[in-house]
Amino acid sequence: MALDHAILVSLTERAASGYDLARRFDASIGYFWPASHQQIYKVLGRMQEAGWVESTVHEQHGRPDKKNYAITAAGEAELDRWATVPSGREALRSDFAVKLRGFRDREAILTDTRARRADHVARLAEYEASEKRFYPDPSALDGAGLGAWLALRGGIHTEERGIEWCDEILTALEGRGSR
Amino acid sequence: MALDHAILVSLTERAASGYDLARRFDASIGYFWPASHQQIYKVLGRMQEAGWVESTVHEQHGRPDKKNYAITAAGEAELDRWATVPSGREALRSDFAVKLRGFRDREAILTDTRARRADHVARLAEYEASEKRFYPDPSALDGAGLGAWLALRGGIHTEERGIEWCDEILTALEGRGSR
DNA sequence: TTATACATGTAAAGTGTTACATGATTGG
DNA sequence: CCAATCATGTAACACTTTACATGTATAA
Numbered sequence: 360m361a362l363d364h365a366i367l368v369s370l371t372e373r374a375a376s377g378y379d380l381a382r383r384f385d386a387s388i389g390y391f392w393p394a395s396h397q398q399i400y401k402v403l404g405r406m407q408e409a410g411w412v413e414s415t416v417h418e419q420h421g422r423p424d425k426k427n428y429a430i431t432a433a434g435e436a437e438l439d440r441w442a443t444v445p446s447g448r449e450a451l452r453s454d455f456a457v458k459l460r461g462f463r464d465r466e467a468i469l470t471d472t473r474a475r476r477a478d479h480v481a482r483l484a485e486y487e488a489s490e491k492r493f494y495p496d497p498s499a500l501d502g503a504g505l506g507a508w509l510a511l512r513g514g515i516h517t518e519e520r521g522i523e524w525c526d527e528i529l530t531a532l533e534g535r536g537s538r
Numbered sequence: 539m540a541l542d543h544a545i546l547v548s549l550t551e552r553a554a555s556g557y558d559l560a561r562r563f564d565a566s567i568g569y570f571w572p573a574s575h576q577q578i579y580k581v582l583g584r585m586q587e588a589g590w591v592e593s594t595v596h597e598q599h600g601r602p603d604k605k606n607y608a609i610t611a612a613g614e615a616e617l618d619r620w621a622t623v624p625s626g627r628e629a630l631r632s633d634f635a636v637k638l639r640g641f642r643d644r645e646a647i648l649t650d651t652r653a654r655r656a657d658h659v660a661r662l663a664e665y666e667a668s669e670k671r672f673y674p675d676p677s678a679l680d681g682a683g684l685g686a687w688l689a690l691r692g693g694i695h696t697e698e699r700g701i702e703w704c705d706e707i708l709t710a711l712e713g714r715g716s717r
Numbered sequence: 718t719t720a721t722a723c724a725t726g727t728a729a730a731g732t733g734t735t736a737c738a739t740g741a742t743t744g745g
Numbered sequence: 746c747c748a749a750t751c752a753t754g755t756a757a758c759a760c761t762t763t764a765c766a767t768g769t770a771t772a773a
Contacts, residue, residue, distance in 0.1 A: 514630070
């Protein structure tokens with residue numbers, strides 16, 4: 360049920376259509392909880408029935424009507440309830456780690472590791488650009504900005520450690536004979 | 539389809555029953571790909587039909603018969619094929635990061651962060667105990683052991699960075715007024 | 718003329734979680 | 746006597762991914 364809460368959090372920041380939310384999930388909040396537009400539309404419908412969000416339709420010319428969703432008091436109450444539920448452990452569930460554990464072809468895993476490292480570097484650059492742009496002075500943050508910044512910090516840590524791990528793998532495998 | 543491969547990797551290390559695999563998934567390989575016994579039995583059945591594994595039944599007295607599964611040549615070929623498929627980005631999908639981003643109750647998120655930190659510390663201790671016990675001399679590793687050790691290193695990095703992130707959150711939130 | 722942005726969805730297939738079902742043996 | 750371990754599964758539900766479906770406006 361966590362996509363529900365991710366959408367609610369996003370709507371707390373600003374009301375939005377399903378389309379807008381889908382774009383946000385391709386960027387900011389989707390860093391921590393990816394979701395497609397198909398999923399988002401479905402959950403919005405369910406949450407509207409539950410009374411957690413409400414929508415107003417804006418007619419448009421030349422393109423489909425736009426439904427703007429806003430969080431309701433009941434939705435905010437749900438967020439507050441959710442805040443008190445312990446998160447519990449998050450599993451790794453890493454395709455790459457399984458592949459690494461069982462590798463038999465050194466070149467194949469090296470190729471994969473190099474590509475993975477490049478992905479981490481690229482995403483780290485995105486995160487750091489966001490940090491510089493939106494949170495240039497973290498010590499001045501409070502309220503909504505503080506949580507968003509700390510979440511972004513988590514993304515930065517994740518990428519940094521991913522790079523370290525890749526480097527460790529490359530060092531271990533490049534310096535040895537074939538397997 | 540990655541549970542399939544996680545099971546195949548595990549069977550490469552040693553043939554096993556569904557029950558044995560479930561225990562392995564509660565410990566070693568499940569660190570990177572958690573799975574319940576229900577899921578494992580289902581996938582074993584599917585993989586046997588596909589010819590990737592084969593089973594021999596061992597009758598037992600006083601308890602149900604035991605089916606021992608072993609990987610076949612076709613199963614190994616599938617692993618080799620899979621090794622050449624690029625892994626692609628792994629999404630974070632973190633409940634906690636979403637909660638942090640949207641937090642409104644400072645005490646609630648502090649409680650959650652402290653519990654999370656304790657989980658990381660506990661898991662890190664497990665990983666480090668495993669490393670000391672099974673890979674006391676990493677430089678001497680080759681073949682199967684090397685991949686398993688590098689995967690474990692990934693787990694260690696994950697927990698270490700998780701602790702750092704929690705500490706950053708605690709520092710940022712404990713030193714400030716309420717929100 | 719081709720791709721991208723805008724804007725909303727349904728349907729099917731795959732994957733994962735939780736609940737249910739059975740039953741003997743062993744250790745505290 | 747109660748809990749844990751051994752040993753296998755089915756069924757229902759929840760969630761995610763991928764494919765399908767439609768149509769205009771705008772910029773390269």
